[in-house]
Amino acid sequence: MSFPTIFFDRDNTLNVDPGYLSNPNVVELFDGVGEGISRLKNSCGFKIVVISNQSGIARGFFSKIEVDSVNEKINQILLDKNNVKIDAFYYCPFHPDFSSAEESECRKPSPMLVLKAAEEMDLDLSKSYFVGDKPSDIECGINAGLKTVLINYEKEKIDFVEKYKPNFIVDNFLNACDFIIADYTGGKTFVE
Numbered sequence: 390m391s392f393p394t395i396f397f398d399r400d401n402t403l404n405v406d407p408g409y410l411s412n413p414n415v416v417e418l419f420d421g422v423g424e425g426i427s428r429l430k431n432s433c434g435f436k437i438v439v440i441s442n443q444s445g446i447a448r449g450f451f452s453k454i455e456v457d458s459v460n461e462k463i464n465q466i467l468l469d470k471n472n473v474k475i476d477a478f479y480y481c482p483f484h485p486d487f488s489s490a491e492e493s494e495c496r497k498p499s500p501m502l503v504l505k506a507a508e509e510m511d512l513d514l515s516k517s518y519f520v521g522d523k524p525s526d527i528e529c530g531i532n533a534g535l536k537t538v539l540i541n542y543e544k545e546k547i548d549f550v551e552k553y554k555p556n557f558i559v560d561n562f563l564n565a566c567d568f569i570i571a572d573y574t575g576g577k578t579f580v581e
């Protein structure tokens with residue numbers, strides 16, 4: 390069987406984003422993240438996968454080891470507080486200003502890492518969702534054929550909402566999870 394999956398952006402979706410986050414000791418998850426992921430897993434059996442652009446590696450700001458340590462810290466917090474964890478973290482370390490065009494193809498809004506995760510983890514993209522705070526997240530979700538949820542977006546950038554038309558716009562993490570669960574189970578909360 391293939392698994393329905395929630396793909397999450399990382400920075401400013403799961404955790405407070407200080408900009409080029411590399412220190413696991415300052416990781417702070419938003420309210421409701423542990424509870425929300427717990428609900429997604431327990432109610433519908435969703436896999437949870439993070440898809441993140443981490444160009445700070447290409448820019449020389451930090452290493453893959455530091456990105457991995459931040460990701461491990463996120464899972465440690467989730468395990469300690471809610472006894473859940475993210476199933477996998479995928480990230481693109483490249484940026485076209487510092488890397489080749491071919492290398493940079495993994496960056497959102499490309500769906501490349503979503504498709505890679507789907508193949509490696511046996512994920513059912515027809516029953517999956519992408520949740521993120523930026524236009525590139527919504528576009529990535531659309532490019533991968535997923536339903537999309539916009540969270541924590543900058544209100545003054547409302548014009549991209551018109552352009553990309555996310556299926557749902559939420560103001561906090563638990564709302565995102567509850568709308569996904571209702572939609573998935575037939576509650577029809579999404580705009581078609």
Ligand SMILES: [Mg+2]
Nearest residue numbers: 398400401522
């Ligand atoms: Mg983000």
